[in-house]
Amino acid sequence: MKYKSVFDIIGPVMVGPSSSHTAGAARIGRAARNLFGKEPTWAEIIFYGSFAKTYQGHGTDVAIVAGILDFDTANENIRHSIEIATEKGIKLLFSEEDVAVDHPNTVRIKMGNETESIELVGISIGGGKVEITELNGFDLHLSGNHPAILIMHNDRFGAIASVTQILAKHEINIGRMEVSRKDIGKEALMVIELDQNIERSIENELAAAKHILHISKIVD
Structure with missing residues (x-):
């Protein structure tokens, strides 16, 4: 992978502890929010690989929910995102699946409301960079780092x-x-x-x- 500047190597301005497990996860959650176009009333978040083993300790679950709430990576409210979502009435379900995946930092997000929903798969590839690899059953390669x-x-x-x-x-x-x-x-x-x-x-x-x-x- 080619980096444009030293800031790509250091990673983004973020609430820690990990660019891959926190900043990247927040960006995947925010991509899901953008694609859905509104705040959901429910979200199911399924972790794979390294995410599944460490998501609670590294705050990946908190970061994903922060993204779904449309928080950026530097928002101090990331730490309280699950509580904020719960207060808003958003129903959250977290789980892990022990299946082979192409990248260790993989998450599947299903979210929606009473009438519509989306499902996507995202991976955090390091330094806060992400890719969306599946949307509603379609394979794709979307960086999430550009409009x-x-x-x-x-x-x-x-x-x-x-x-x-x-x-x-x-x-x-x-x-x-x-x-x-x-x-x-x-x-x-x-x-x-x-x-x-x-x-x-x-x-x-x-x-x-x-x-x-x-x-x-x-x-x-």
Whole structure:
């Protein structure tokens, strides 16, 4: 992995004790919150590998919940996130699973409310950096460290072009893009990392494009 500066090696400004187990975990939780788009009423958090063995001692559970509450890594309220979530009426369930995973710092987050939910898998790769590797059954590679839009769409001719044309019209540069689908002609997922956050008006324009079903975003 290439680091852009010494600060990437040291890690982010954060409430400790570990960049991988605390700051990274908070960022995964916050990515889940951003993708869901609102505060959930319940969350189930499943830890794997090293996370499963040490999450209580390293505060990984507290950090994940802090992210779900939309706290950043330097927020002093991280330490009290579980109590805050409980006071808000958010039902929390923590568990561990002893199964083989590709990375030792892996967590699955299921969260939602009475009418909708999401499920994602995230890994903390060190120095507070994270990747989202699965969303609602779709495989992806999302860093979580840049603004991004995730667009669920029908797998039809012209869907991708309609999105890229709108972004180009507004001079929004694409840093990275990938598309995955479960089967030909079914639903597909477009993941686009951007150089900047997009305004709500652009988001609405994208949502109205042909074959687009749903848009979520991660803000910087």
